[in-house]
Amino acid sequence: MNKILGITGLLAFVWLATWVFSDLLSDHQWSFLTAYNQENLLKRIALFAIISIGVAFVIITGGIDLSIGSVICLVGVGFPWLLMEKGWPLGLALPTVLLVAASIGLIHGLLITKLKLQPFVVTLCGLLIYRGISRGFTGDQTQGFQNSFKGLKLLATGKIPVTTEFGIPMPVVFMVIVAAAAAFFLNRTVYGRHLKALGNNEEAAKFSGINTDRMIISAYVICSSLAGLGGLLFVLDVNSAQPVDFGNFYELYAIAAAVLGGCSLRGGEGTILGVIIGTAVMRVLNNSINLIDWISKNIEFAVIGVVILVGVIVDELAKRMMARRRAELDKKKASVVSSRESGR
Amino acid sequence: MGSEQESVPLLIEVKGLGKSFPGVRALDCVDLKLNKGEVLAVIGENGAGKSTLMKILAGVQPPDQGEIRIDGKTLQAVSVEAALDQGVVLIHQELNLASNLSVGANVFLGREPGQWGVINSKKIRVESRKFLDMIGLDVDPDTLVGDMPIGRQQMVEIAKALSVNARVLIMDEPTSSLSLAETENLFKVIKDLRKRGVSIIYISHRLGEVKELADRVTVLRDGENAGELAKGEIDHDAMVKLMVGREVAQLYERSRHEIGEVALSVEGLRTAAHPAHKLSFEVRAGEIVGVAGLVGAGRTEMMETLFGVSEPLAGEIRVHGGEALELKSPRDAIEAGMALVPEDRKSQGLILDMNVRENMSLASLDRDKKIAGILNKKAEARISQTMIEQMRIKTPNDEQVVRFLSGGNQQKVVVGKWLAMEPKVLLLDEPTRGIDIGAKQEIYALMEDLAKKGVAILFVSSEMEEVLGVADRVLVMHEGGISGELSRGELCEEAVMQLATGVV
Numbered sequence: 001m002n003k004i005l006g007i008t009g010l011l012a013f014v015w016l017a018t019w020v021f022s023d024l025l026s027d028h029q030w031s032f033l034t035a036y037n038q039e040n041l042l043k044r045i046a047l048f049a050i051i052s053i054g055v056a057f058v059i060i061t062g063g064i065d066l067s068i069g070s071v072i073c074l075v076g077v078g079f080p081w082l083l084m085e086k087g088w089p090l091g092l093a094l095p096t097v098l099l100v101a102a103s104i105g106l107i108h109g110l111l112i113t114k115l116k117l118q119p120f121v122v123t124l125c126g127l128l129i130y131r132g133i134s135r136g137f138t139g140d141q142t143q144g145f146q147n148s149f150k151g152l153k154l155l156a157t158g159k160i161p162v163t164t165e166f167g168i169p170m171p172v173v174f175m176v177i178v179a180a181a182a183a184f185f186l187n188r189t190v191y192g193r194h195l196k197a198l199g200n201n202e203e204a205a206k207f208s209g210i211n212t213d214r215m216i217i218s219a220y221v222i223c224s225s226l227a228g229l230g231g232l233l234f235v236l237d238v239n240s241a242q243p244v245d246f247g248n249f250y251e252l253y254a255i256a257a258a259v260l261g262g263c264s265l266r267g268g269e270g271t272i273l274g275v276i277i278g279t280a281v282m283r284v285l286n287n288s289i290n291l292i293d294w295i296s297k298n299i300e301f302a303v304i305g306v307v308i309l310v311g312v313i314v315d316e317l318a319k320r321m322m323a324r325r326r327a328e329l330d331k332k333k334a335s336v337v338s339s340r341e342s343g344r
Numbered sequence: 345m346g347s348e349q350e351s352v353p354l355l356i357e358v359k360g361l362g363k364s365f366p367g368v369r370a371l372d373c374v375d376l377k378l379n380k381g382e383v384l385a386v387i388g389e390n391g392a393g394k395s396t397l398m399k400i401l402a403g404v405q406p407p408d409q410g411e412i413r414i415d416g417k418t419l420q421a422v423s424v425e426a427a428l429d430q431g432v433v434l435i436h437q438e439l440n441l442a443s444n445l446s447v448g449a450n451v452f453l454g455r456e457p458g459q460w461g462v463i464n465s466k467k468i469r470v471e472s473r474k475f476l477d478m479i480g481l482d483v484d485p486d487t488l489v490g491d492m493p494i495g496r497q498q499m500v501e502i503a504k505a506l507s508v509n510a511r512v513l514i515m516d517e518p519t520s521s522l523s524l525a526e527t528e529n530l531f532k533v534i535k536d537l538r539k540r541g542v543s544i545i546y547i548s549h550r551l552g553e554v555k556e557l558a559d560r561v562t563v564l565r566d567g568e569n570a571g572e573l574a575k576g577e578i579d580h581d582a583m584v585k586l587m588v589g590r591e592v593a594q595l596y597e598r599s600r601h602e603i604g605e606v607a608l609s610v611e612g613l614r615t616a617a618h619p620a621h622k623l624s625f626e627v628r629a630g631e632i633v634g635v636a637g638l639v640g641a642g643r644t645e646m647m648e649t650l651f652g653v654s655e656p657l658a659g660e661i662r663v664h665g666g667e668a669l670e671l672k673s674p675r676d677a678i679e680a681g682m683a684l685v686p687e688d689r690k691s692q693g694l695i696l697d698m699n700v701r702e703n704m705s706l707a708s709l710d711r712d713k714k715i716a717g718i719l720n721k722k723a724e725a726r727i728s729q730t731m732i733e734q735m736r737i738k739t740p741n742d743e744q745v746v747r748f749l750s751g752g753n754q755q756k757v758v759v760g761k762w763l764a765m766e767p768k769v770l771l772l773d774e775p776t777r778g779i780d781i782g783a784k785q786e787i788y789a790l791m792e793d794l795a796k797k798g799v800a801i802l803f804v805s806s807e808m809e810e811v812l813g814v815a816d817r818v819l820v821m822h823e824g825g826i827s828g829e830l831s832r833g834e835l836c837e838e839a840v841m842q843l844a845t846g847v848v
Contacts, residue, residue: 188718188719189713189716189717189718189719190709190710190713190717190718190719191717193702193706193709193719194709194710196698197695197698197702197706200695200696200697200698201691201694201695201696203691203692204691204692204693204694204695205695205706206653206673206674207651207653207674207684207686207692207693208674208706208707208761209673209674209675209678209707209710210675210706210710211673211675268695268697
């Protein structure tokens with residue numbers, strides 16, 4: 001719970017700082033706290049949160065998935081390619097791309113559990129393979145919907161109006177559904193408990209009769225499937241995708257958000273709410289770099305890297321301080337007890 | 345000041361040592377004296393503060409209060425370097441060696457001879473040979489530590505300690521994973537070191553060893569000094585009395601229990617670890633069968649194969665005369681009504697960072713789940729509450745993270761997890777390893793109780809007293825096979841030892 005408070009504080013700080021520097025202290029028109037920008041920010045948070053929740057499952061098992069960005073690309077270019085170039089009907093193309101994404105997770109999971117390959121290696125190869133395949137079958141050509149599928153695109157671009165200027169973007173609805181389902185799975189079902197247990201100690205989980213292989217495979221399937229859903233929404237949002245860089249680095253954004261949100265790469269730890277707030281911090285940062293004039297866009301990665309590092313350091317220091325304070329309190333209690341006893 | 349003090353110079357004197365951890369007062373005003381060239385045994389139940397005291401002496405942790413004098417001089421700062429400077433070396437229960445490096449490299453780890461960062465391998469070989477010879481360890485310094493049996497690895501640790509001119513060796517449960525022969529060798533080395541004037545602080549739960557080795561015994565109880573025994577006073581009962589603070593009537597309360605039909609039948613079982621041997625035996629309902637043998641005799645491998653951890657190569661396993669089981673994973677064994685309390689509590693039995701309730705329910709969650717896999721929190725709470733009461737687990741509440749429980753209470757959590765499944769066949773692998781006498785007694789009472797209720801119990805133990813005291817019948821294993829079976833009437837230490845060492 002402390003972790004969530006801390007990361008929420010960080011979010012508030014970054015958000016306020018962006019507002020101050022981009023709007024209050026700048027001489028041009030407000031650009032951050034506008035209905036248009038906040039709506040867009042919310043949409044990007046939701047899109048990235050969906051893939052971050054996916055990778056959180058894998059991280060909780062103590063694994064990692066580096067292939068997310070390439071899966072997003074495969075789905076992001078594959079979906080319009082099937083519809084526009086190959087002329088597949090929507091009813092066939094949509095389930096196909098989602099099935100492909102899920103199968104990728106299944107293959108990862110099988111290789112990791114049955115062949116005992118390391119998650120890092122398996123998904124690193126995946127990162128290279130799916131990117132290569134995407135560029136291959138599209139001939140490296142940009143894929144898009146042009147002016148077709150207007151209704152479908154509303155899934156990503158539509159919004160539920162709140163005021164005349166501001167509405168809740170549709171991806172937020174998807175995110176809420178995904179997050180609610182994920183949180184329920186993790187906290188309220190036997191499977192979520194099994195997942196956390198094996199993330200902490202796989203051997204003990206196995207000795208307790210948990211089918212650890214099946215749980216790990218499920219985590220990778222969930223991760224790749226959510227990456228697939230993410231890819232679909234990303235491409236519907238921007239209308240077209242270039243195979244060479246669509247979804248580039250997204251796996252790192254997702255992993256960073258999960259870690260910032262309290263997932264331990266050692267496994268067994270993490271909350272969905274934390275992951276969402278972690279994603280929000282990343283997106284607001286990205287937004288602020290775009291809006292604040294005196295931060296060069298070229299140093300975006302450096303800024304994000306530094307903020308995450310500082311966040312993790314502060315978290316670690318806070319943890320130590322708490323432990324020390326507790327120890328001192330105990331010592332005081334103990335000395336009170338012993339002085340009372342010696343006084344008797 | 346008598347003449348005694350002059351004849352045996354005082355090496356270490358500890359006065360009024362105190363140390364607290366979150367939630368526990370680990371040490372309270374503890375005193376300790378160590379003379380030159382003596383073996384001092386420090387004993388006490390788990391949680392008595394032995395390990396904390398040793399860690400402070402070795403400089404791993406600073407004390408909150410008190411002082412440590414070495415050679416009459418007060419030690420100013422407590423650090424590992426300062427302790428090493430004074431020649432105080434701690435040999436951990438879990439050895440601290442780099443298994444991927446050679447023996448010589450380990451002996452000189454952190455102090456490699458050489459220039460400009462280039463290691464002088466020849467010098468390492470020659471120098472380490474000297475220290476290996478000192479303890480009679482006949483091994484090539486180029487051997488990889490990971491390729492050596494655990495007993496010899498421990499000798500490397502001792503050689504390493506000697507190479508830094510250790511005057512005081514602190515050994516924490518050094519024999520807990522050694523075979524009989526390795527233990528004997530260790531004792532020889534310890535006695536030899538004593539002759540050379542090295543002082544040894546020896547921590548052990550095995551009172552037989554203490555009796556054989558110690559010149560003096562210091563007993564700790566609940567973080568305080570409970571008493572001291574001089575050479576002539578050291579005997580089993582005296583030590584136990586000081587440790588528990590009361591007379592122990594009887595460690596094993598045997599009662600008659602009805603022995604019923606065959607509950608577990610094993611025929612021609614071949615394990616992956618020892619494929620050459622076929623194992624066949626039966627355990628009846630209400631029977632407690634012990635499995636004795638030396639370390640490496642294949643006992644744990646047999647238990648794990650019975651529980652489906654590793655697949656059997658051949659053979660038939662049946663529970664209560666049912667179909668021969670196809671064991672592909674522990675789940676299959678659990679379904680058949682078996683349960684295993686594994687050898688290594690921390691790595692195989694518990695999720696250390698989860699709380700008591702979550703650990704207790706881990707095996708039964710799946711059985712008790714509601715529709716769509718939803719957790720049955722009521723059943724979970726009921727199980728953990730029942731088990732905490734029934735097994736008298738000392739914990740503030742069921743939300744306590746098990747990492748912070750004592751060994752005995754941790755073991756009770758593991759046992760409780762399986763009792764919740766109401767097993768027909770209970771497999772226990774070293775169920776009392778590293779837990780204190782009070783908890784041991786409770787585990788034995790529990791085994792008796794379960795047997796009375798008709799559970800068939802098969803337990804592996806390396807403690808002879810335990811095997812002799814608890815078992816109705818004993819299987820003895822030797823190098824992967826069952827070398828003999830002893831009924832209650834035939835049970836005695838010599839008979840077990842003969843079968844275990846393959847003398848017969």
